[in-house]
Amino acid sequence: MSRTRVPLHELAHSRAGDKGNTLNISVILYRAEMYETVARQLTAERVAEAFSFRKPTRVTRYDLPELGAFNFVLENALEGGVNGSLGLDGHGKTLSFAMLQIPVEIGAG
Amino acid sequence: MLPVHIGCGAGFAGDRSDVAGPVVDELVGRPGERFLIFETLAERTLALALQGAREQGGEGYSPSLERLVRPVLRKCLDSGIRIVGNFGAADPGAGAKKLKEIAASFGRPDAKVAAVEGDDLTGVLTARQLAEREVGDTLLSDSPAIVSANAYLGARPVAEALDLGADIVITGRVSDPALVLGPLVHCARWRENDWDLLAAGTLAGHLLECGAQVTGGYFADPGYKDVPGLEDVGYPIAEFHEDGSIIVSKPAGTGGRVDRQTVLEQLLYEIHDPAAYLTPDVTLDIRAVRIAELGDDRVSVVGAKGRPRPETLKATVCFEGGVLGEAEISYAGPNARARARLAADVVSRRMRDRAPGLPVRIDMIGVQSVFSGISFDPSPPGPAGDCGDIRLRFATEAPDAATAGLLLDEVEALYCAGPAGGGGVRRRLARRYKSASCLIERGLVAPRAYFVD
Numbered sequence: 001m002s003r004t005r006v007p008l009h010e011l012a013h014s015r016a017g018d019k020g021n022t023l024n025i026s027v028i029l030y031r032a033e034m035y036e037t038v039a040r041q042l043t044a045e046r047v048a049e050a051f052s053f054r055k056p057t058r059v060t061r062y063d064l065p066e067l068g069a070f071n072f073v074l075e076n077a078l079e080g081g082v083n084g085s086l087g088l089d090g091h092g093k094t095l096s097f098a099m100l101q102i103p104v105e106i107g108a109g
Numbered sequence: 110m111l112p113v114h115i116g117c118g119a120g121f122a123g124d125r126s127d128v129a130g131p132v133v134d135e136l137v138g139r140p141g142e143r144f145l146i147f148e149t150l151a152e153r154t155l156a157l158a159l160q161g162a163r164e165q166g167g168e169g170y171s172p173s174l175e176r177l178v179r180p181v182l183r184k185c186l187d188s189g190i191r192i193v194g195n196f197g198a199a200d201p202g203a204g205a206k207k208l209k210e211i212a213a214s215f216g217r218p219d220a221k222v223a224a225v226e227g228d229d230l231t232g233v234l235t236a237r238q239l240a241e242r243e244v245g246d247t248l249l250s251d252s253p254a255i256v257s258a259n260a261y262l263g264a265r266p267v268a269e270a271l272d273l274g275a276d277i278v279i280t281g282r283v284s285d286p287a288l289v290l291g292p293l294v295h296c297a298r299w300r301e302n303d304w305d306l307l308a309a310g311t312l313a314g315h316l317l318e319c320g321a322q323v324t325g326g327y328f329a330d331p332g333y334k335d336v337p338g339l340e341d342v343g344y345p346i347a348e349f350h351e352d353g354s355i356i357v358s359k360p361a362g363t364g365g366r367v368d369r370q371t372v373l374e375q376l377l378y379e380i381h382d383p384a385a386y387l388t389p390d391v392t393l394d395i396r397a398v399r400i401a402e403l404g405d406d407r408v409s410v411v412g413a414k415g416r417p418r419p420e421t422l423k424a425t426v427c428f429e430g431g432v433l434g435e436a437e438i439s440y441a442g443p444n445a446r447a448r449a450r451l452a453a454d455v456v457s458r459r460m461r462d463r464a465p466g467l468p469v470r471i472d473m474i475g476v477q478s479v480f481s482g483i484s485f486d487p488s489p490p491g492p493a494g495d496c497g498d499i500r501l502r503f504a505t506e507a508p509d510a511a512t513a514g515l516l517l518d519e520v521e522a523l524y525c526a527g528p529a530g531g532g533g534v535r536r537r538l539a540r541r542y543k544s545a546s547c548l549i550e551r552g553l554v555a556p557r558a559y560f561v562d
Contacts, residue, residue: 013330013334013370014374015374015378017377026377054482062384064383066397066398066399067400069377083541084430084506084543086470086506087472087478087481089479095480
């Protein structure tokens with residue numbers, strides 16, 4: 001069976017939240033059996049790279065296997081946050097979908 | 110005294126004013142103790158309320174108070190549904206008086222309305238003492254003009270007001286979950302070290318505090334996560350049981366959905382370490398939480414764990430943050446992208462000469478804005494490889510309106526002096542408040558609840 005690349009959006013849903021200049025993004029799998037597949041690929045390093053345009057100073061992944069979910073915390077990723085950013089979305093609310101466009105490989109292997 | 114039924118009538122100050130009605134109608138039909146909470150106090154709301162009070166003769170409480178509470182106040186009072194809301198902002202006493210006045214206009218001058226105060230730190234700590242307690246940054250070391258400083262109070266003063274017989278409790282800054290935990294502590298008489306129960310009550314608060322975010326609001330993604338009747342999304346009600354289990358539901362006949370997915374999204378919302386969500390009352394650990402669908406938009410949530418509360422209280426300090434200036438202009442049709450790019454260059458060059466060092470952010474809405482800087486598919490839609498309809502946005506931040514206005518003037522001047530076909534300029538200046546976080550010794554804060562007449 002060949003491997004296929006799909007956006008994370010096909011496998012998971014997500015919500016972003018802000019506290020000051022820190023962003024958290026949940027990744028919640030539609031099917032719990034995909035947990036290992038996603039856990040292997042969606043590392044904190046990979047997410048840091050995908051969000052390099054926001055220059056986070058640190059990315060932490062918290063694993064919640066019983067809930068079939070991950071929680072990513074990206075520090076200093078909000079261009080100053082809602083009170084400081086010059087961007088349109090100072091809360092970073094749209095960024096859950098930046099997470100969901102990260103490609104992941106599914107299939108055998 | 111359990112189970113207790115707690116509904117949420119607003120998740121933020123800008124929330125809909127017609128959503129609390131169905132929640133109250135549902136609560137009326139339920140037995141036992143019932144409460145309605147309103148969460149209306151975002152980080153900056155307090156500073157904005159203070160500014161409103163000082164400069165525009167406004168009140169120090171949240172301007173959303175009357176709009177959100179009036180539609181349901183009479184029915185709540187007549188049905189024994191008690192109201193807890195953090196409308197108080199900079200002046201909980203004034204907010205409580207306003208509610209008393211509205212209740213009197215309904216023929217209920219006997220309503221017992223309590224204010225919870227003690228969160229205001231401006232008379233407690235000097236600017237220097239606040240700066241010494243700042244965490245995560247050193248914004249306060251530059252001696253900014255402080256507008257407000259408030260500690261996050263916990264559930265105890267809310268419970269105390271209810272113990273005294275309040276029908277309505279108006280707080281200033283309290284932790285959002287305390288709006289729910291307060292009524293639970295009042296009803297269940299938990300001790301200060303009943304950590305698991307306090308954690309379960311805090312979890313109930315966390316699930317309710319953002320209103321529809323747990324019942325299908327802020328959730329829909331067509332084809333992936335569809336939500337029926339989003340235009341009439343029902344607001345949540347939590348039923349809290351003796352053993353700490355929570356059942357989340359919404360009023361019958363409303364839109365939205367309550368299931369594992371909607372609850373899980375809200376469970377993780379604004380959480381950092383899932384093992385340690387810090388509140389004034391308890392440290393909440395959600396790692397072992399279990400969510401079970403009961404059908405008919407009812408979900409059971411169990412498994413919150415609690416550990417001792419933090420030694421210190423968090424406080425938010427708001428200070429003057431200059432002026433945000435924004436201006437926009439549109440370019441459309443053939444070669445729109447190149448003309449927009451040229452307009453951006455023209456304004457950038459002129460600003461470099463006229464206001465060196467002033468930050469200028471440029472977004473090309475329709476091409477790239479909120480994901481600015483991310484690599485994207487270079488094959489653009491539209492005829493002849495163009496984007497078709499671009500909104501060019503400029504933004505700056507300056508210490509004063511005159512400086513920020515320099516950018517706005519440059520964007521407006523594109524009407525006559527920029528590239529061909531620019532139109533629809535809009536410009537806006539807004540005062541900015543920035544905030545810093547501090548950790549405050551509990552002993553410095555003396556929460557109190559009192560009735561207004």
